[in-house]
Amino acid sequence: MTASARREPPGALVVVATPIGNLADLSPRATEALATAGVICCEDTRHTGRLLEHAGVRAHRLLALHAHNEVEQVGTVLDLIAAGTQVALVSDAGTPVISDPGGRLVAAVVEAGFDVTVVPGPSAALVALAVSGLDVSRFRFEGFLPRKGTERRGRLAEVAAAPCPSVVFEAPNRVAKTLADLRDACGGERRVVVARELTKLHEEVWRGRVDEACERAAEKEPRGEHVLVVDGAPARSRPTSAEAREAILRLVTAGIDLRDATTAVEELLGIAHRVAYEAALGLRGAAGPGQTGG
Numbered sequence: 001m002t003a004s005a006r007r008e009p010p011g012a013l014v015v016v017a018t019p020i021g022n023l024a025d026l027s028p029r030a031t032e033a034l035a036t037a038g039v040i041c042c043e044d045t046r047h048t049g050r051l052l053e054h055a056g057v058r059a060h061r062l063l064a065l066h067a068h069n070e071v072e073q074v075g076t077v078l079d080l081i082a083a084g085t086q087v088a089l090v091s092d093a094g095t096p097v098i099s100d101p102g103g104r105l106v107a108a109v110v111e112a113g114f115d116v117t118v119v120p121g122p123s124a125a126l127v128a129l130a131v132s133g134l135d136v137s138r139f140r141f142e143g144f145l146p147r148k149g150t151e152r153r154g155r156l157a158e159v160a161a162a163p164c165p166s167v168v169f170e171a172p173n174r175v176a177k178t179l180a181d182l183r184d185a186c187g188g189e190r191r192v193v194v195a196r197e198l199t200k201l202h203e204e205v206w207r208g209r210v211d212e213a214c215e216r217a218a219e220k221e222p223r224g225e226h227v228l229v230v231d232g233a234p235a236r237s238r239p240t241s242a243e244a245r246e247a248i249l250r251l252v253t254a255g256i257d258l259r260d261a262t263t264a265v266e267e268l269l270g271i272a273h274r275v276a277y278e279a280a281l282g283l284r285g286a287a288g289p290g291q292t293g294g
Contacts, residue, residue, distance in 0.1 A: 011038070011085040013077070013109045015102065017095040017121030021200035023054050030119045031055045037088035039080055041065040041073070043101060047092050065089070070101050074108045081114050095123050099143035099169055124198055125167045128227035131205050132193040136229075138164040145170075145178065156185040159230055168228040172196075175226050176217040182230060183210045191231035197224040239269045245279040252283065 014033050019025040034040060035057045042048035045062040052059065065073045080087055091100035109116050129136045140162050146152040159166045159182065170178050175194075182192065188211030195205045202224065206216070210230075239247075244265055251261035258280060266276035 009084055010114055011081040011083070011087060012115035012117060013081060013106065014086065014088045015096050015106065015116065015118045016088050016090050017119060017123065018051060018090050018093060020093045020122045020124045020127070020198055021203070023051070025122050025199060026051070026055055027119070027121055030121055031057065033119045034060070034088055034090070036086060038085040039063050039077075040088045040090060041077060041102075041105070042090050043092045048090060051090075065101060065105065067101050070104050074105055077105060078108060078112055078114075081109065081112075093122075093124070095121065098123065098125065098141075122199070124169070124225070124227050127198045128167060128193065128195045128229050129165070131195065132165065132229040133207060134165050134191065134193065134229060134231050136165055139229075140164060140166040142166050142168045144168075152181070153185075156181055160185040160187075160190075160233065162232050163235070164232040166230045166232075168230065170226045170228060172222045172224055172226060175222040175228075176214070178228070179210060179214045179217050182228070183214050186210060186230065186233075188214075190233075193229040195227045195229070196222065198227065200224070239271055239275075241275055241279050244269060244271055244276055245282055248276070248280055249283055258283065 014037065016030050016033050018030065034052060034055065037060060039061045040048060040052075041063045043064070043066045045064055048062055049059070063073065063076070065077070077087055089096050089102050089105065091102065094100065096102035097106060106116055125141055129139055140159070142155065142159060145155050145168060159168070168178065168182075179192075179194075182190070188209060190210045191208070192210045192213050193205065193207050194213055194216075195203075197203050206213070208216075247265045247269065248258070248261045251264060252258055256264070262276050262280040265271070265279075266273055269276075
């Protein structure tokens with residue numbers, strides 16, 4: 001192969017987390033990744049340009065890649081990587097792809113067989129969880145909820161039923177509405193953490209009940225980007241055999257066949273078939289003629 005025909009080895013995509021507010025949170029490794037990248041894909045070239053200036057990184061080729069043009073830009077980025085270019089992907093704040101553009105690009109780069117690496121760093125979701133004071137050994141990430149309709153109601157119902165805390169992102173002009181919807185779905189007593197402007201000068205973390213959060217949002221117009229951490233649903237205690245037996249007896253007394261009453265209690269109380277069956281066994285003698293069910 002002649003020198004003119006020799007091809008450069010393919011480049012790679014580097015996903016780089018950037019500060020969510022405090023510029024001092026840009027890590028040395030992130031700075032190095034941005035400095036060595038041939039092209040930086042970013043949501044807003046002006047925003048990223050200011051970040052690079054703060055980090056002392058000389059101007060690079062900045063390629064706008066945001067929610068409205070990501071699909072169209074995928075081919076361009078793949079061509080750059082194939083030609084040997086190291087491409088960095090950033091969002092305006094935090095870790096790209098997580099409720100930010102970049103997911104389609106990463107999937108396409110992986111599908112094409114090129115390398116994808118990550119420089120980890122700030123994440124509003126993780127910061128809010130860490131400061132919440134709730135049990136976050138398990139959690140759900142919801143990001144931005146659907147704006148309206150059955151999809152929104154369904155997601156709210158999932159948050160209400162979840163056994164672990166859920167993380168919800170929200171814009172300031174929609175915080176009051178989302179808190180009201182959470183109150184309707186979860187009940188006013190559910191605990192919630194309302195965090196805004198995380199890592200910034202006016203950072204604020206409020207903890208309390210959902211109904212209190214609604215009153216607070218109504219009194220004072222929310223400002224800044226918000227992260228809500230909604231506590232999980234209270235654990236339901238398992239019904240005891242005595243409670244199952246009592247429930248079956250009430251149905252039998254009302255004239256329901258013992259077998260049907262046992263099946264109904266098993267399903268309604270969510271108890272194991274064995275527990276319901278053993279509870280029913282103790283009632284066979286109490287069931288009148290025609291009530292044993294066989």
